[in-house]
Amino acid sequence: MYISSLNGKNLKPLTPPKTRSQGWYLDADKDTIYLRIQKDSDNNGQFTEQDETAILKTKISDPAIGTEVISPEMQKKIKSIVFS
Numbered sequence: 633m634y635i636s637s638l639n640g641k642n643l644k645p646l647t648p649p650k651t652r653s654q655g656w657y658l659d660a661d662k663d664t665i666y667l668r669i670q671k672d673s674d675n676n677g678q679f680t681e682q683d684e685t686a687i688l689k690t691k692i693s694d695p696a697i698g699t700e701v702i703s704p705e706m707q708k709k710i711k712s713i714v715f716s
Contacts, residue, residue, distance in 0.1 A: 633667060635695045644695050647688065652679050663692045666701070 633653040636643045646665065647653055650672040657666040667688045670679050684707075688698025702710075 635665075645697055646690055646695060648697050650675065654685065658692070660692065664689050665692055665695070665698070667698050 633647045633656070634643050634645050646667060647669050651669040652672075654668040654670055656668070658664075659666065667690070669686055669688060671684045671686060672679060673683045686707075687701040689701055690696055690698040
């Protein structure tokens, strides 16, 4: 997913390579865009139910590739608790 200025210039990516956008939410009060993505976790070029999802956030005023809201380490801890 990309963002640009109103005239279509200054195109900037919001999502990392090998991901697919699944939706977004704009929180103007917090100057933040939240993005739900799916990662091609197994690097096979296809998106399936087995591939991981993540929530990213980036600033509206200074857009860049988003950072994960829940770190990969925390995701592993959550999965170990939920699926143990």
